[in-house]
């Protein structure tokens with residue numbers, strides 16, 4: 001049992017998020033090599049990936065309750081973090097079905113689903129929810145179907161309609177984003193919402209990526225890892241709130257970097273939804289402070305090398321310029337130059353002492 | 355397709371609708387057909403000891419519990435065997451494999467009005483459309499074209515549909531006034547069409563002439579890959595040579611040579627089977643490549659296209 005049924009973390013000041021050794025070892029560290037360049041790096045999202053965080057359709061960990069609570073707070077402050085256009089109604093139910101079926105199957109201790117034709121009964125033991133409803137009848141749920149389910153899951157979700165050989169972001173719930181906004185991107189095509197990413201267009205990554213996604217088949221989801229860095233364990237680094245968190249970037253010093261600077265990894269998974277033919281994009285965010293990362297010596301050394309050699313255009317796109325040199329110099333203390341095994345596995349059964 | 359986890363189904367029942375159209379109910383064996391969006395097709399594997407076939411068919415309907423789907427197969431006159439096999443030997447109890455389902459012809463959910471045009475076997479995806487459009491309370495109309503002697507069969511196939519929205523014509527589309535109908539559609543209309551090649555060409559011309567923008571016109575071709583001159587392909591990576599016979603496709607020849615090339619629709623519609631051409635002139639027969647790509651001649655869709663030259667060298 002890894003999920004805890006109580007709120008113990010705080011994702012806003014005063015910050016307080018702790019990661020158990022188990023959580024650190026299951027972190028999806030994103031660098032298989034000592035250097036990094038943007039690529040499609042898409043692989044089938046089959047259960048049983050290299051790290052524990054990839055072993056379930058939707059990953060649940062010890063921060064589940066705290067993240068759902070934070071999500072509810074953000075939605076209360078700004079209900080427009082969840083918008084779904086009317087033509088995505090069937091996709092909403094597709095999402096409910098996919099989430100409820102996989103969660104109850106893969107985490108029977110936490111979730112249960114009973115189905116009798118269209119009469120469904122959902123139990124979420126972690127949040128203490130019981131709900132009887134009629135599948136397909138939105139009136140029988142306390143929130144619209146997509147919102148009802150997305151509130152009970154870690155991470156962000158967007159829904160994409162496929163038409164004119166493109167994918168259009170026509171719905172979503174976004175509360176833990178790395179500096180982008182649903183309100184801004186809603187209704188955009190694949191190329192439009194990727195336009196800010198440097199290099200990738202030149203590399204042809206998006207054309208290939210789009211062509212690939214247009215052919216995504218039901219039952220064959222795919223995944224990729226993306227990353228950036230965040231100061232403080234702050235899930236909601238949205239452009240709307242830039243004034244709240246932007247200044248944190250200037251607060252990094254050699255003394256506080258280990259605790260303040262977090263590697264932010266997104267486990268992105270994509271699913272073709274069967275009724276609507278829409279695509280579900282799930283962005284599951286993991287935040288790990290440098291202090292926890294260096295407890296896995298391979299990760300500490302590799303992060304030092306990746307950040308040291310990072311392409312300047314990517315560094316500035318990801319907003320790392322202000323503090324990257326500090327981080328690299330702090331991490332150099334943890335890098336003896338030893339050769340590292342390829343891949344992202346920690347190569348450890350137990351953690352080094354903190 | 356994966357060798358492990360093969361999904362099998364049996365023919366649960368079959369009915370002859372017209373001398374050339376036969377309906378099959380396929381029942382899953384120990385698993386369930388997934389929920390399907392209207393316009394989906396199934397890639398079916400079947401055959402006997404002499405020959406195996408892999409053909410894609412539109413899915414007409416799926417039972418709510420996922421136990422069965424329905425397809426309709428047209429007996430193609432110069433068929434390379436698949437449809438003839440199913441018509442002659444596709445009896446109750448015959449086992450088939452389900453190699454996958456996919457949708458290349460989905461309903462556009464943002465359209466305000468949906469105009470469906472079909473001829474002959476082209477009705478099959480629309481039988482699924484009608485369910486969804488009706489259930490969703492959407493604005494739609496179907497015009498189906500057939501020969502006079504087939505009219506009764508299609509009337510019974512469409513029995514129970516809303517007669518205000520579903521029209522059967524036993525005349526040619528021009529004579530039935532289809533062009534005028536199209537010209538009078540509101541601007542928010544999307545047009546979908548499916549049928550034999552002659553019908554497809556006529557509709558394509560008519561929608562262009564009355565001014566529909568390409569983004570509002572959607573079609574699915576029922577492509578039966580035709581044979582042609584035999585040719586040879588050289589696989590550049592291994593140096594092997596594979597011969598493609600007059601009545602098999604390049605894709606089939608590659609599969610018979612134990613390669614596992616990608617594919618999805620097997621009808622020149624999805625682009626999944628694209629392979630890079632290093633040398634030789636392809637004879638393009640697909641509906642995917644752009645004019646520029648055709649002229650460049652560096653890509654071939656192996657499921658339908660052949661060669662103009664005696665050999666093609668492929669990056670395989």
Ligand code: FES
Nearest residue numbers: 618620625627657
């Ligand atoms: S398999 Fe779809 S185009 Fe060849």
